[in-house]
Amino acid sequence: MRTRPLSPHLSVYRMSRYTMVTSIFNRFTGLGLSIGLLLLIWWLMAAASGARAYEHAQRVLALGIFKVLYAALIVAFCYHLVAGIRHLVWDTGHGLERSQSQRSAWIVVLVSILLIAGLGYWLLAGRGHAP
Amino acid sequence: MSSLRSPLGRVAGLGAARGGVHHWWLQRLTSIALVPLTVWFVVSLLSLPSLDHATVTGWMAQGWTAVLLIVLVLVACWHSQLGVRVVVEDYVHAPGTKTLTLVLVTFAHALLALAGAFAVLKVAFGAAR
Numbered sequence: 001m002r003t004r005p006l007s008p009h010l011s012v013y014r015m016s017r018y019t020m021v022t023s024i025f026n027r028f029t030g031l032g033l034s035i036g037l038l039l040l041i042w043w044l045m046a047a048a049s050g051a052r053a054y055e056h057a058q059r060v061l062a063l064g065i066f067k068v069l070y071a072a073l074i075v076a077f078c079y080h081l082v083a084g085i086r087h088l089v090w091d092t093g094h095g096l097e098r099s100q101s102q103r104s105a106w107i108v109v110l111v112s113i114l115l116i117a118g119l120g121y122w123l124l125a126g127r128g129h130a131p
Numbered sequence: 132m133s134s135l136r137s138p139l140g141r142v143a144g145l146g147a148a149r150g151g152v153h154h155w156w157l158q159r160l161t162s163i164a165l166v167p168l169t170v171w172f173v174v175s176l177l178s179l180p181s182l183d184h185a186t187v188t189g190w191m192a193q194g195w196t197a198v199l200l201i202v203l204v205l206v207a208c209w210h211s212q213l214g215v216r217v218v219v220e221d222y223v224h225a226p227g228t229k230t231l232t233l234v235l236v237t238f239a240h241a242l243l244a245l246a247g248a249f250a251v252l253k254v255a256f257g258a259a260r
Binding site: 007033040044049050054081119 | 159162163165166169170173177182183184185187188191200204207208211214215218221224243246247249250251253254258259260
């Protein structure tokens, strides 16, 4: 059988367009959050396995590499939340015009940066405990 | 010509099975539920005075916290499964590898969902010391 083009045709999109970048970043952050979900379930299982198992898990989760992961997860969570709400608005049939979606792309980026900054501030300045 | 379907298409029996919006609709339902659930979870977790075992299990064992945590785990796993499935369908093209990956993704999410719900219930019923 002849090889036919498959969707999505990544090569035909103009990646410099921010509407395209906001779309692919939503998928990318979603995948990242799936890894975060894995971590959450592992943490819950550790808590359910008793105090000693939990303390061991906490020592592992306090490693430097996990701190990088938490920062990435905070970025992914904030972005995926805001971009997801944009998708839900689209599903009502609103904001689908090109100019509107270009504007909402910027709003998504701005609001998620504000959320990331707020959450980061709360974590670093407000409370001393890192997971 | 009585039908617009090709002979090959008719033999293969491909076509709409009236399930076109099922995946889309579930993705939307789980999204809507996850907006308040995830915000609640992040705010609650960051509001805990510490993250030691006694504090965390004490929080998890509270009635509504336990229920909401179980709902969060189940809905998040469902949403994640739907999302990862689409990514696999879009980017894994070899038929055998695609099916195998989809099977593994589904199994992994089912396992995660059950493990999360089990962990919360175990703590809630006071069996995690």
